[in-house]
Amino acid sequence: MEAFNNYLKQFPKYTPKVFEMVLPYLTEQTIELGDFFLPQGKICRSIAYIETGLLRLYYLNDGKEVTNCFCKENTITTSYSSLITNRESEIAIQAIEDSKLIILPYVALQELYEKDLFWQQLGRLAAESEFVTTECHHRFLRDQSATERYRQILENENDLLQRVPLNYIASYLQIAPETLSRIRKKIART
């Protein structure tokens, strides 16, 4: 649990008290590569802090999986819309490495919101960051060519390229796996 405590320390207004408040609600969960933290169509009722491992969020578009994002160790993952609206999740969350998660139920977070400004603030910062990330990703897909998109993750998220199977990278860039192969070969030649 200490990793989650360290994660909380980066937020303003942290005091050891806030970790004591949340500790009784936390549980650990280990999931294996290929397992789901959340299958598509279920209502998401918790937030996962990823202590170790890697997960991907994806949705189905015309029966084809489209990867929204990758979430790695020392970050939080959840199906945000489903969590907030209490509706079935369009998004599935799947481990693509064996992962160790620390789970906080949403009902507990809502209790915490009432108890300390720290948690309201964390909720606000998380929502803001989720919004900005989603908007950036839409813009990235809309404004950049397939090659530019690949170059960008090559420059900024090279560690992901080492860890994620290429078919998931292709679905994240919203290009066919064959197109990704062609782009990779072209870039390797230059």
Add this chain to the structure above:
Amino acid sequence: MEAFNNYLKQFPKYTPKVFEMVLPYLTEQTIELGDFFLPQGKICRSIAYIETGLLRLYYLNDGKEVTNCFCKENTITTSYSSLITNRESEIAIQAIEDSKLIILPYVALQELYEKDLFWQQLGRLAAESEFVTTECHHRFLRDQSATERYRQILENENDLLQRVPLNYIASYLQIAPETLSRIRKKIART
């Protein structure tokens, strides 16, 4: 200013004190049809409560205006990403009716965040709602045909159709104005 006070009353934890706290920071602004609350490329530094009127948010895609959303009386508008990240706004906010706004500077909101749980909570709820609205709109554009999209706003937002020029409706549905004309004629015949 009383309209803004009434707007705040809908949120949990409202007390008359929260309105007294925000009042010194508020200013009124009247903008005419066609004027900008925020031109594209400027950093957004405030939030507007729309007391009367109607505005649209749009961005440029390959030089063409794409309308993101319409904001009418008794709602809040801002360029959310620009506000939070302090970067130049990709989005422009333009009045499409003469409008009366009540302006709250973001620096003031940040001060209020420190003073009362109400404001942190309002910030969180606003961010959450912004996220869900944006995601819904992306899904709406992705999953529905042009005709379905038009039918949906015909059913759910008929008042907008009465108030908004059709070229903006077309750009909101991301279809050509001629396509919208054809759809409207087809639906009128059925």
